[in-house]
Amino acid sequence: MKKLLCLISLMCLILLSCKKTDVLPGLDTSPVEYGVDDKYELRALKSDKQGIDSTTVFQLTSKEEINNNFIKNNMQIVPEQEYKIEKLSGTTYNIIPAVNLENDKIYQIVLNDEGYEYSWAFQTKKKFVVESTLPTDRSGYVPSNSGIEIYFSLSGLEELDDFFEIKPHVDGKFIYKNNTAIFVPDKLEENINYTVTIKKGYGLKDSEQKLEEDYSFSFNTKKEKYAEIYFDRPLTNIYENNAKIIEAYINNENLEFDINIYQYSNADYFAENINDFAETGKFFTGSVDDIEGLSLLNTIKQKPNISYKNIYNTPKGLFEIPGLPKGYYLLEFSTNSGEKNYHFLQINDML
Template identity: 40%
Template structure:
C-alpha cells in the first residue's frame, strides 16, 4: 500500500479540516466512540501513475477501526457526483467501485462526513491525454530568427529520451535538454528563409507511465529572410477608387527603397469574372501562409490589356520621413478592373485596383448580411441594385434607401470567414465587394489585454490581483468591478473561480466562491491556496456560466535574485561618429561585488541583432565601448537599447537594460513646399538648425 501511495500524483490537494473529531457510526446508526479522522482513514486510487488516476480505477479506503460497508456508504461522498458501490475487502479495507468510467482531466473529491456534517477531504485528478500542448516556434510561425530554440511542451512533466521520436526536415544537427514538461532542441544553426517541418512521432511516452502520443504531431515554421533585400508590400490586395478621387496607392516599405527606380506596368482585365476569380485565388493562397509569392497573377495577353508602363520612385508626404510611402499613378484610370505590377531588379509586387463610381458599404453578421449602395455622381442611394452573395449565391435587391439585407447564417470555408458580394446596377460596371469580417459577430466576444486579463465586451469589468506571482502556499487577494453594458440587466451576484490553466484551451477548476457585488458593482475576495503545483493559474469572474473577465497569474517556488546588475552610459546622446562607454556593475545585495561574473549583452541596430559577452573584474565591474553603425540619410535620432543578462544558467534571469540616443546628423534640415492654386508656381521653404547635444539645443 505504501508503494501505491507513492506513485499517486495529486494535482490538487484540497483539505478542508473543519472538525478534528469524527463520530463512528455503527450499523444501527448509534454513535460510536470518538476518533480522529486524520489518523483513522487513508484514501487513494488503486490504479494511478505519474499521469494521474486511471478512468476505470477504484478508490481504496483504509481505516484503523473495523467498519462495515454500510458505515462507509453513510459517511463517504464523491464530487462530482458519480454512482458507485462499496466493496468490503476486510474489516479495515474497502473499495469504491464506480458504475461507469470517470471523466478525464477531472478532479474528484472524496470526503468523509464527520460530526455536524463537517468533512475531511481528499482530491485526485484523473488522467488526460498525453499530448503536445505548445511549441516554440508556433505552428505556421513566420520570420523565425535563425538562433531561435525549438521547444515542445507536453501535457505532463517527466519528459526524457525523445531523440528517436523527433524528426526535423530539412535535417538539423543538435541535442536535447529537458525542463519539467518541455523538451528543448538545441540546434547547431538554422538557415535563413527556409521552411522547416518538425514531427514528434506517435508512441513517444511519458516516464513512469504507459501514456504515449496516439498520433504524430507536426508543426511547421519559416525562418527569417535575408533582410538586406528590405521590406516592401502593398497595404491590400484590392483597392477601390472612384474616377473623382486621387489614385494614389499606399505602400509599406522600409528606407532601403528610398530613391530606387521602380518599373510599373498597369493591366486592365478583359473579363469581370476573371477579376473576381483572381481576388478569390489570392485570398485562398494567403492561407498557404509561408509562400505569399504563390499569390502572383500570371499576365497573359488573352486576359489583359496593357494600359501603361512607366518608371517612378515611391513618394512620401514628409521629406524627412520615409514611412508611409506612396505609388502615384501618372494618369487617372477609367472605370474598370486593373492589375498593378511593380518590379525592381528580380523582385516584383502586385495589387488590384477597382475603379467604379459606386460607393458600397457591406457588413456581415451571424444571421444576416447588409449591403448599402450609393452613387458617387449623384450622392444618392441606388434603388434596385441587384446584390449577389458569391459564397451562398443568395440574392437581394436594394430598397429606396439603397439597402439590401440577405438573411442567412454565417458561412465558413475551411474555418475562415469570407464574404464577397457582386453589385449589379443598370448602366454601371459590375462592382465587387470583399468584406473583411469582425470577430464581434459572435455572441460572446472576448478581448485580450496587455495586462494579462481577458474580458467579455458585454460587461464593463476589471479585475486586480495584489501580485502576479504566488508561492504554492499563499493567499491571493482579488478586487474588481463588473457591470453589464445593457442598463436593463442587473448584476448583484457572481461566481469567482480559481482554476489551473492546462494550456489546452480549458481550465481545471480548483476553488469556487459565490460573491455579492456592492451597489457600485465592486467586489473583494481572497483565496487561500495550499500545496498547488507551480504553473499558470487564473481567477475567473462568471455570471452564471458566462465568463465576465479572467486574470492570469503564476505559482512558482521563486527566490530573491542572488545579485543585481546596474548599467549606465557616460552620455545619454551621441552623434553617429562618436563613441559611448557603458559601465556595468554587478553586486550582491549587501554590497559585495560579484567578481568574475560572465554577462551577455545584445542590442538591435542596422536591422540586425548584435550579441557579445563581457566578464566582470574583481570589483564586479565591466565596460562596453559602443560605436554606432547608423545607416540613414535623415537627421532623426534613433534609440538603441542594450540588454545585459547573466550568461550562465541560474535559477532566475538577472538583467539590466539601458538606452542611448544616436543622432546620424549634426544639422537638422526641414523642407516645406506650397503650390499656387493654378499649379503654375511653387514656393519652397528650407530651414536648417545646428544640433547641439551638450545643451539639448536644436
C-alpha cells in the same frame, strides 16, 4: 497450635490469590485504542507525482468491520459520481467509479460515521499534450539561428530523440527544462519550409501517460534579404478553361520579370518533384536543367498588374501566363539582378 495452623493456611490463600495468570504467547491483551482520525484510510491505487489517474480505483480500509450498506449509505464522491463497491475483507473495500474521472480536476470523497465526517481530496492528472510551440505553426521569417521549443502540459519529460522528426532533416541536440523540450539545431537554412512532428507514444519518466496522436507544426525561415517576388504557396492549380493567373507578392512594382515556362513530360515527374520539395523545402538541388522529365517550353517578359497592397504595404501582383494547355509546369521568375524564384503550376480539367 490451632491458631498457628490457621495463620499458615490464610497466608497460603493470599499468595495463591496474588499469583499472575499465564498469558498465551502472541496474544495482546492491551485495549485497542486509536484516534477518531485514524479509523479510516482511503488511497488511490493508480497515482504518481502528477496526480491520480482518471481510471483509478480507491481503496478504503477501516479499523473496524464494516459492510457494503454502510459505505453505500454514508459515502459520497464530490462532484457527484456513481461508484461500485468491491469487498476484499470485512475491513477493506475497493471503491470503483462507474465512469472515468475528468482530467485536471479535484475530487472529494466524504464518509459519515456517527456524526463524524471523514474527507479526502484527490486531484486527477492533466492530460499529457503539447500545449504550444515556438516557432508557432505556420509562422514565417523565423531566424535561422532559432531553437525549436515544445511546451508540454506536464513536466518530467522522457528523452525525445526517438519521437522527434524535422523535415528537411536537421541534426541537433535537446535541452530539457521542466515541461519544455528545446531542440537546438546545428543549422537551419534560409528560406526553407520546415515541418516538425512529435510522434504519438512519447511520454513522461514516471508516468504511464503518453501522447495519443502525432502533433505537427511548420514554419519558414527568413530570407537573407527580401526576395523580389514570393508566393503564398508553392503550387497554383488552375482549371484549363480559366485565365492562367499567378498571384505573387512584389517588393518593387516597377520590375519587369523574365518568366521561363518549363513543362513536365508527365504527371509522375511532376509528382516526384513535388515530393522532393515537401521533403527538402527546395525546388531542386543543383540546376533546374538537372530535373528529370522537364524541358523549356517558352519564355515571356511581363510586368505584373498590381491588385492591392497588404498591411505591410507590400503590393500583390498578377501575372497572366497565356496559351498553356492542360499539363504540369515549373515557372522560373528572374530579373536583371540575377535572382531566380520558382513556382509549380498545374492546369487540369477538374474544378
